[in-house]
Amino acid sequence: MEPIRRTTALVVVSCLAVLPSTATAAPVTEGATWSEATIPSSDGVELHADILRPSHLDADEKTPVILSIGPYFNHAGQLGAVGPAQGEDFDATGPSEGPSGRFYDLVEGARLMERGYTFVMVDLRGFGGSSGCLDWAGPGETADVVSAVEWAASQPWSTGKVGMYGKSYDGVTGLIGVNEQPEGLAAVVAQEPVYDLYRYLYGDGIRRLNSVLTPALYDGIALSPGPLLDDPGYNANGANSTSRPGCEPANWADQALNDDHFSDYWRARDLIPGATGSEVPLFLTQGLPENNTVPDGLAQYMENHTGYERAWLGPWDHVRGAETNDEGQLLMGREGWYDEVNRFYDRFLKGEEPAVDDPLIAIQTNDGKWRGEEEWPPADSAGYTTALRPGAYTDEGNAGAWGGSATTGVWTISPPLERDTHLAGSGSAVVDVSTALPRSNVVVNVYDLDASGTGPLVTRQAHMIRNNGPIELDLWSTDWIVRAGHRIAVRVADANTDWWVHVPTNQDVTVHGGSITLPFLSQARETGTIQGDPSPVLDRFLGRTVTLAPEVIAEAETAGFATPAEQTGGGGKPGKPGKPPRGPKKKG
Numbered sequence: 001m002e003p004i005r006r007t008t009a010l011v012v013v014s015c016l017a018v019l020p021s022t023a024t025a026a027p028v029t030e031g032a033t034w035s036e037a038t039i040p041s042s043d044g045v046e047l048h049a050d051i052l053r054p055s056h057l058d059a060d061e062k063t064p065v066i067l068s069i070g071p072y073f074n075h076a077g078q079l080g081a082v083g084p085a086q087g088e089d090f091d092a093t094g095p096s097e098g099p100s101g102r103f104y105d106l107v108e109g110a111r112l113m114e115r116g117y118t119f120v121m122v123d124l125r126g127f128g129g130s131s132g133c134l135d136w137a138g139p140g141e142t143a144d145v146v147s148a149v150e151w152a153a154s155q156p157w158s159t160g161k162v163g164m165y166g167k168s169y170d171g172v173t174g175l176i177g178v179n180e181q182p183e184g185l186a187a188v189v190a191q192e193p194v195y196d197l198y199r200y201l202y203g204d205g206i207r208r209l210n211s212v213l214t215p216a217l218y219d220g221i222a223l224s225p226g227p228l229l230d231d232p233g234y235n236a237n238g239a240n241s242t243s244r245p246g247c248e249p250a251n252w253a254d255q256a257l258n259d260d261h262f263s264d265y266w267r268a269r270d271l272i273p274g275a276t277g278s279e280v281p282l283f284l285t286q287g288l289p290e291n292n293t294v295p296d297g298l299a300q301y302m303e304n305h306t307g308y309e310r311a312w313l314g315p316w317d318h319v320r321g322a323e324t325n326d327e328g329q330l331l332m333g334r335e336g337w338y339d340e341v342n343r344f345y346d347r348f349l350k351g352e353e354p355a356v357d358d359p360l361i362a363i364q365t366n367d368g369k370w371r372g373e374e375e376w377p378p379a380d381s382a383g384y385t386t387a388l389r390p391g392a393y394t395d396e397g398n399a400g401a402w403g404g405s406a407t408t409g410v411w412t413i414s415p416p417l418e419r420d421t422h423l424a425g426s427g428s429a430v431v432d433v434s435t436a437l438p439r440s441n442v443v444v445n446v447y448d449l450d451a452s453g454t455g456p457l458v459t460r461q462a463h464m465i466r467n468n469g470p471i472e473l474d475l476w477s478t479d480w481i482v483r484a485g486h487r488i489a490v491r492v493a494d495a496n497t498d499w500w501v502h503v504p505t506n507q508d509v510t511v512h513g514g515s516i517t518l519p520f521l522s523q524a525r526e527t528g529t530i531q532g533d534p535s536p537v538l539d540r541f542l543g544r545t546v547t548l549a550p551e552v553i554a555e556a557e558t559a560g561f562a563t564p565a566e567q568t569g570g571g572g573k574p575g576k577p578g579k580p581p582r583g584p585k586k587k588g
Contacts, residue, residue: 073128313479440464
């Protein structure tokens with residue numbers, strides 16, 4: 001679940017792992033003392049932990065703990081022996097001079113040692129120095145998260161308050177913590193996570209290439225030993241996967257051979273329902289058009305989670321809050337990531353009220369400007385439903401989401417909008433289809449077309465046609481302004497080849513109709529109300545466009561396309577820290 005290399009067959013499998021800091025074990029960061037420990041988990045599994053304690057404190061002086069647990073903390077390198085194929089270091093010899101440097105950007109950028117925090121890195125089962133068999137955020141890894149948090153909270157040098165921190169896979173384990181609410185967990189920062197592990201590999205039956213390659217990649221990481229000259233016990237423990245005979249092939253088969261979203265295996269790895277009722281404070285980041293851990297399920301997760309929420313949302317790739325490009329530009333565009341994270345942790349782990357009035361939700365829209373919200377989706381976001389036009393397409397499997405190949409399919413297009421409209425949340429679609437044989441493909445795309453008929457993709461979703469009849473699709477979450485004079489265009493077609501691997505049936509698919517429900521704000525927002533610059537990659541996303549001929553637009557124009565009446569003013573005040581909610585959030 002990390003940035004994708006597009007030049008090899010491993011293109012779509014590196015998603016969860018690559019980062020801007022050193023990949024191998026790094027010398028102990030200044031101001032820290034490094035030690036190691038073993039944490040008992042379920043099924044006899046033993047988890048390896050690397051611990052960084054402030055060197056200016058006594059060994060038994062109590063501090064809050066920030067913990068990260070995932071597959072990337074192997075002392076030899078976060079991708080193990082497959083690292084060099086992805087441009088990552090792999091130190092097969094050692095010995096280790098310190099723990100993994102994966103989150104030294106946080107340790108040093110947020111001055112954790114100076115500010116009196118302990119930082120703990122834990123290998124999930126089957127990875128690094130931990131025994132057991134990996135299971136892709138399943139029951140075993142869930143037990144590991146609970147065990148690690150409760151262990152950190154119970155140590156003599158811990159105040160009993162634990163925060164979690166991660167990005168991508170170790171952002172997923174943060175969400176597991178939010179759902180499980182183990183004793184001592186007081187706050188979670190999860191950057192660019194996945195909300196439903198199935199949706200990282202499939203689109204309701206339609207594969208991504210990484211549905212085969214990603215399980216193999218993680219098997220490779222799990223099979224990689226630590227440095228040869230490391231502590232012998234580290235490698236001996238890491239090689240012990242006897243909790244499941246045939247661990248790695250079985251792990252691969254569980255994922256690569258199971259495209260049923262509603263199977264018991266995948267239901268156990270859908271984190272969205274488990275967020276319901278959780279009061280654990282959560283700080284999320286999510287690139288809304290990113291091409292890795294996409295915002296498929298973001299709105300649903302945030303709606304279910306009832307506790308205090310912070311977030312940075314906007315048009316960026318799979319990056320960290322403080323990550324920069326080669327020119328030094330912040331890839332999210334907003335300054336102060338570590339400062340905001342510090343205030344978040346200080347509040348919930350130390351009980352210190354922040355002196356700075358951070359917005360609860362900071363959002364960059366497609367105009368490159370930032371605004372604050374008190375919750376997301378905003379309370380005044382409401383669904384507006386439009387009937388989809390009937391028609392037909394051929395399931396050829398070669399159409400793109402943008403460019404010349406994106407103009408096929410059945411279109412439903414609004415007239416030019418009389419006023420600006422603002423989408424915020426996750427829409428949905430129901431498409432009534434029929435075809436002679438099952439396993440054809442259906443994709444729903446939503447575009448923002450300007451007066452010339454050209455515009456970028458706003459949101460989408462895909463589904464395999466297993467049976468004739470209505471198919472329901474939850475669209476990816478978005479926060480997007482459609483300007484007056486533009487049109488909203490909905491396309492029902494056979495493929496988005498940039499994202500899903502479509503196996504064509506070459507059959508005709510009849511679209512009998514259906515509907516699309518889009519989440520519009522009822523109150524106007526003023527963007528540019530909080531600090532932040534445009535993401536440097538925004539223009540790239542806006543440049544991925546379709547262009548429809550005037551006759552296509554004229555034929556597909558739908559007079560009854562549902563959008564809000566004229567918006568009222570006054571929405572979108574920057575959220576104030578205030579006090580954490582005592583009960584469920586109110587949803588409008």
